[in-house]
Amino acid sequence: GENVEQHPSTLSVQEGDSAVIKCTYSDSASNYFPWYKQELGKGPQLIIDIRSNVGEKKDQRIAVTLNKTAKHFSLHITETQPEDSAVYFCAATPKAAGNKLTFGGGTRVLVKP
Amino acid sequence: NAGVTQTPKFRVLKTGQSMTLLCAQDMNHEYMYWYRQDPGMGLRLIHYSVGEGTTAKGEVPDGYNVSRLKKQNFLLGLESAAPSQTSVYFCASRPPTGNEQYFGPGTRLTVT
Numbered sequence A: 001g002e003n004v005e006q007h008p009s010t011l012s013v014q015e016g017d018s019a020v021i022k023c024t025y026s027d028s029a030s031n032y033f034p035w036y037k038q039e040l041g042k043g044p045q046l047i048i049d050i051r052s053n054v055g056e057k058k059d060q061r062i063a064v065t066l067n068k069t070a071k072h073f074s075l076h077i078t079e080t081q082p083e084d085s086a087v088y089f090c091a092a093t094p095k096a097a098g099n100k101l102t103f104g105g106g107t108r109v110l111v112k113p
Numbered sequence B: 001n002a003g004v005t006q007t008p009k010f011r012v013l014k015t016g017q018s019m020t021l022l023c024a025q026d027m028n029h030e031y032m033y034w035y036r037q038d039p040g041m042g043l044r045l046i047h048y049s050v051g052e053g054t055t056a057k058g059e060v061p062d063g064y065n066v067s068r069l070k071k072q073n074f075l076l077g078l079e080s081a082a083p084s085q086t087s088v089y090f091c092a093s094r095p096p097t098g099n100e101q102y103f104g105p106g107t108r109l110t111v112t
Helices: none
Strands: A004-007 A010-014 A019-025 A030-038 A045-051 A056-059 A062-067 A072-077 A086-094 A107-112 B004-007 B010-013 B019-025 B031-037 B043-049 B064-067 B073-078 B087-094 B107-111
Touching: A004 A086, A010 A019, A019 A030, A019 A086, A019 A107, A030 A062, A045 A056, A045 A062, A072 A086, B004 B087, B019 B031, B019 B087, B019 B107, B031 B073, B043 B064, B043 B073, B073 B087
Parallel strands: A010 A107, B010 B107
Antiparallel strands: A004 A019, A019 A072, A030 A045, A030 A086, A056 A062, A062 A072, A086 A107, B004 B019, B019 B073, B031 B043, B031 B087, B064 B073, B087 B107
């Protein structure tokens, strides 16, 4: 089955700096890669996603890049703000698995004011 | 819309006790999922359902059972709780089209 590795496990940045989280996946058939943000005491919430036919996608301060050859994808947050502090999860879905997501282990991001 | 709700929010069980976690969604979603979240391991899929009356095993199904008697509800049962089942449990739902899963607020379960 699919295996998703996520790094780093914790990330501390100064407000205004950029944050980058990287994930690798094992199943070359995976075709959908979402990123979820989980605030303290809440369930995860989708913030951005990308399909395998696209190399990059942006939404305001958030961007995701995908390298299918290397089987890795990354989340980029620019101009970080205190409200970006949360746990971020990447995930991947092999086409054969329908829409069952395999999640990475999570990255705890702390934005210091 | 309340979205996805979970009952209870917290529970402490003794080893060997049983309990049922309830997930309810008011978005008329076909797909529903149960995950467990453990530190450093992300979310792991326990069981899922692609529609009323159907269930299927996920990545870590042992020790759990589920039922989807009504489209809006997905129940997760622990027949004989073990300390290894101490975790935070999340339910999610998804419409038949689109990929976003909508998560509930979670249930924190401790088994002593």
